[in-house]
Amino acid sequence: MAIQKEVLHTELAPAAVGPYSQAIAANGVIYTSGQVPIDPKEGKIVAETIEEQAEQVMQNLKAVLAQGGVGFDRVVKTTCFLADMNDFAAFNGVYAKYFPENAPARSCVQVAALPLGAKVEVEVIAVQG
Numbered sequence: 001m002a003i004q005k006e007v008l009h010t011e012l013a014p015a016a017v018g019p020y021s022q023a024i025a026a027n028g029v030i031y032t033s034g035q036v037p038i039d040p041k042e043g044k045i046v047a048e049t050i051e052e053q054a055e056q057v058m059q060n061l062k063a064v065l066a067q068g069g070v071g072f073d074r075v076v077k078t079t080c081f082l083a084d085m086n087d088f089a090a091f092n093g094v095y096a097k098y099f100p101e102n103a104p105a106r107s108c109v110q111v112a113a114l115p116l117g118a119k120v121e122v123e124v125i126a127v128q129g
Contacts, residue, residue, distance in 0.1 A: 003027060012063035014038035017115060023064045030068040030126040034081065035060040036118040045116055050087040053119045054094035061124055062098075070126045072098045077125040080108040084119065091120060 008023040013035065016022060023032040037056035039046045040063075047053040065071060082091060088108065096103075104124070114121050 008064060008067045010063050010067040012040060013060040014040045023068060025068050025128065028128045030065065030070060030128060032061060032064050032124050034121040034123040036115050036121045045118060050090045050119050051094055054091050057120055057122050058094065058098050061122060065126055068128060070128055074126040075104045075124045076127055077104050078106045079123050080106060081111045081114060081121040083111065083114050085110040087119060
């Protein structure tokens with residue numbers, strides 16, 4: 001059985017900072033790469049607080065998901081990376097706005113560092129159709 005695979009890309013989210021795609025759609029499932037809080041217009045991180053950075057990350061994910069024809073309501077799993085677990089509550093405040101009900105399964109871990117000094121990175125898996 002051949003995999004039906006499509007590279008998803010939008011100018012409304014930051015370009016990849018390495019050899020990867022913003023997202024891949026395969027057999028009706030969208031797998032996003034981790035999004036950091038790069039402002040796609042500026043090409044760099046401009047947000048400073050965890051709340052501002054989380055908001056930018058979620059807006060970047062929204063744009064990538066839209067390229068695959070879905071929204072946050074189709075997300076089934078997220079993986080969240082925080083540079084500081086002390087930001088957990090503040091991050092959750094922003095995150096919850098995007099998943100007001102029937103939140104997806106989620107993992108949230110603290111990491112030693114994130115690309116470009118970001119405070120947060122999030123990747124998602126969503127179902128098309």
